[in-house]
Amino acid sequence: MTVPEPSPARPRRSLRELGWALSLIVRAAPGPAALVLLCTVVAGVLPVLSGWLLRVILDAVAGRAGHAGHAGTGAVMPAAAGFAAVGLAMTLVQELGSFASNTVRRTVRFRANAMLYERLTVIRGIGLLEDSDFQNRLRLAGDAADAAPAQLLRSLISSVQGLVQVVGWLFALAAVWPPAIGIVAAAVAPIVPVRLAVGRQQAELVVRQAPRTRRQLAFRMLMADARSAKELKVFGAERFVADRVLHEITLMNEQEAVVDGRLLRRQSVLGAIEMSATVVAIVVAASLALHGRLSPGGLSLFLGAAVGVQNGAFAVAAGFGWVRASVLVFRALRQVLSQAPDVPEGTIAAPALSRAIEFRDVWFRYRDDLPWVLRGVNLTIAAGGSTGIIGTNGAGKSTLIKLLCRLYEPHQGCILWDGVDIRTLDLDSLRSRISAVFQDFVPYDLTAAENIAIGDAAAGSDDERITAAATKAEAHEFLARLPNGYGTLLSRHLPPDGTEKTAFLSGGQWQRVALARAYLRDRADLLILDEPASGLDAEAEQALLDKMADMSTMRTTVQISHRMSTQRWADQIYVLADGVVVERGAHEELMAADGVYAALFRMQFDGYVSRRR
Numbered sequence: 123m124t125v126p127e128p129s130p131a132r133p134r135r136s137l138r139e140l141g142w143a144l145s146l147i148v149r150a151a152p153g154p155a156a157l158v159l160l161c162t163v164v165a166g167v168l169p170v171l172s173g174w175l176l177r178v179i180l181d182a183v184a185g186r187a188g189h190a191g192h193a194g195t196g197a198v199m200p201a202a203a204g205f206a207a208v209g210l211a212m213t214l215v216q217e218l219g220s221f222a223s224n225t226v227r228r229t230v231r232f233r234a235n236a237m238l239y240e241r242l243t244v245i246r247g248i249g250l251l252e253d254s255d256f257q258n259r260l261r262l263a264g265d266a267a268d269a270a271p272a273q274l275l276r277s278l279i280s281s282v283q284g285l286v287q288v289v290g291w292l293f294a295l296a297a298v299w300p301p302a303i304g305i306v307a308a309a310v311a312p313i314v315p316v317r318l319a320v321g322r323q324q325a326e327l328v329v330r331q332a333p334r335t336r337r338q339l340a341f342r343m344l345m346a347d348a349r350s351a352k353e354l355k356v357f358g359a360e361r362f363v364a365d366r367v368l369h370e371i372t373l374m375n376e377q378e379a380v381v382d383g384r385l386l387r388r389q390s391v392l393g394a395i396e397m398s399a400t401v402v403a404i405v406v407a408a409s410l411a412l413h414g415r416l417s418p419g420g421l422s423l424f425l426g427a428a429v430g431v432q433n434g435a436f437a438v439a440a441g442f443g444w445v446r447a448s449v450l451v452f453r454a455l456r457q458v459l460s461q462a463p464d465v466p467e468g469t470i471a472a473p474a475l476s477r478a479i480e481f482r483d484v485w486f487r488y489r490d491d492l493p494w495v496l497r498g499v500n501l502t503i504a505a506g507g508s509t510g511i512i513g514t515n516g517a518g519k520s521t522l523i524k525l526l527c528r529l530y531e532p533h534q535g536c537i538l539w540d541g542v543d544i545r546t547l548d549l550d551s552l553r554s555r556i557s558a559v560f561q562d563f564v565p566y567d568l569t570a571a572e573n574i575a576i577g578d579a580a581a582g583s584d585d586e587r588i589t590a591a592a593t594k595a596e597a598h599e600f601l602a603r604l605p606n607g608y609g610t611l612l613s614r615h616l617p618p619d620g621t622e623k624t625a626f627l628s629g630g631q632w633q634r635v636a637l638a639r640a641y642l643r644d645r646a647d648l649l650i651l652d653e654p655a656s657g658l659d660a661e662a663e664q665a666l667l668d669k670m671a672d673m674s675t676m677r678t679t680v681q682i683s684h685r686m687s688t689q690r691w692a693d694q695i696y697v698l699a700d701g702v703v704v705e706r707g708a709h710e711e712l713m714a715a716d717g718v719y720a721a722l723f724r725m726q727f728d729g730y731v732s733r734r735r
């Protein structure tokens with residue numbers, strides 16, 4: 123499992139990425155971004171101005187002329203007023219700056235998330251979503267979209283402010299006693315590389331910890347989600363999962379502690395250097411003042427500058443460290459935004475299915491290091507007929523369907539839609555011709571109507587079509603009785619505003635809603651049902667069988683099921699074993715052949731009869 127490499131020394135690439143991140147910020151919120159910059163510069167200058175005014179006041183009080191040309195006590199009042207005004211300006215500028223930077227943060231967060239979600243739509247398959255590298259990158263990209271703009275902005279503000287402060291103080295020193303620049307510069311010189319190195323390590327840590335953070339959140343969700351918690355509680359496995367969360371946190375803490383330890387050692391050395399530099403500055407300044415070469419105001423400015431330059435340099439270096447961290451996180455966002463489509467698309471509009479879908483020598487495995495799941499499958503789904511696919515667990519039945527929906531690409535062989543390779547078809551048009559109920563269908567945290575409307579976005583709020591689909595799936599009766607009818611939120615949780623009524627359905631009821639979703643897509647040529655009856659009661663299963671008998675006269679159906687009762691009516695049944703088709707034919711033919719199908723059928727039937735005796 124890898125994550126976007128922290129890339130220790132690629133300054134040019136980092137600069138390019140910084141430029142990209144900045145342009146994202148500026149394009150999203152040009153006005154507020156300019157205001158942030160202005161406030162940052164002004165906030166960097168104001169402390170220097172305040173130090174300068176203090177110097178004027180002190181010199182005036184001491185009855186001496188300062189370098190600014192003010193003379194005697196007459197300069198005290200204007201300088202004091204200026205000093206107070208600068209203090210007020212500092213507060214105002216800080217508040218205005220933080221208001222502007224919050225505006226930038228919100229706008230950029232929206233823009234970056236919009237770009238991220240827009241890009242995710244180019245991922246048309248699901249292979250990439252099962253790739254842990256991509257998941258790590260996606261997690262970091264989510265962080266980048268949510269938090270990195272704010273962090274980058276904060277870091278840049280800190281750096282720019284620090285820089286302005288350093289330059290300002292150095293100018294002020296030059297006006298008082300130029301050699302002081304050398305003393306102060308020598309004192310801060312070691313801070314910069316050390317702080318930069320620490321910042322880099324902290325940045326790398328954020329990236330390196332992405333997989334652990336993801337795992338830790340996944341384990342935490344297992345304990346917090348009612349569906350998984352139910353099983354964990356019954357099996358008494360909560361402690362096991364809690365230990366896994368704590369294990370991940372322990373490993374993350376260990377990594378952080380190493381970096382913190384390094385930081386502590388370096389900070390101690392830095393502290394000693396800073397302290398010595400301050401002492402040297404005080405001694406030099408005091409001796410200059412004693413020899414009359416520095417006024418009291420000059421002395422105060424000198425000492426203020428010694429501290430100000432140190433603080434400024436520290437802010438620049440620390441800020442750059444965090445800028446670097448943000449750039450690394452932004453890199454993940456940029457990588458996701460430049461993600462190439464995973465499933466190549468054709469341009470031919472998929473025609474209405476009139477002859478057949480044909481799997482021709484299809485080979486597939488989920489990853490190159492995993493075994494083949496399909497090993498040269500040949501299979502024909504005749505248009506307008508019903509095709510059943512059976513086989514033991516793991517035989518590759520659902521995989522066949524996923525390939526047909528182009529959620530993955532076959533490694534070898536092809537799938538033909540009326541003789542046309544589906545890779546050459548426009549994907550949206552192909553999918554618009556397919557309706558499906560997957561084995562692991564999703565109960566969405568939406569209203570009952572919306573849960574069905576997922577099947578055909580065009581149906582939107584067409585209540586009549588939604589009700590008709592629900593009726594067909596035997597779901598209308600219980601949905602109509604919900605507290606808010608079809609408008610009831612199907613969720614275990616109350617919505618944020620707590621106004622909507624909610625309800626939760628049983629497993630079989632959910633399956634009927636999933637069926638309604640598939641029925642809603644009534645213009646589709648092909649209906650795929652992957653274990654559609656696993657949660658249905660006997661009555662609903664019979665209703666489903668009747669519907670299928672009706673439907674197979676109207677459109678093509680493919681059904682995957684272990685229940686022979688639902689399969690025996692199919693026009694053509696394929697038996698899949700270990701990734702290859704081992705038998706095919708209608709029920710009577712397969713029974714007469716007395717092979718795998720017949721054995722499975724007898725086993726299920728005998729078991730049913732013997733259980734009843």
Ligand SMILES: Nc1ncnc2c1ncn2[C@@H]1O[C@H](COP(=O)(O)OP(=O)(O)OP(=O)(O)O)[C@@H](O)[C@H]1O
Pocket residue numbers: 252488489492495513514515516517518519520521522561
């Ligand atoms: N996303 C995946 N990544 C890696 N391997 C997978 C993935 N999905 C399925 N497999 C593997 O592919 C094989 C076939 O799985 P598939 O779901 O197609 O079987 P199936 O015939 O539908 O089984 P079942 O009757 O249990 O639903 C199994 O060995 C499974 O472990």
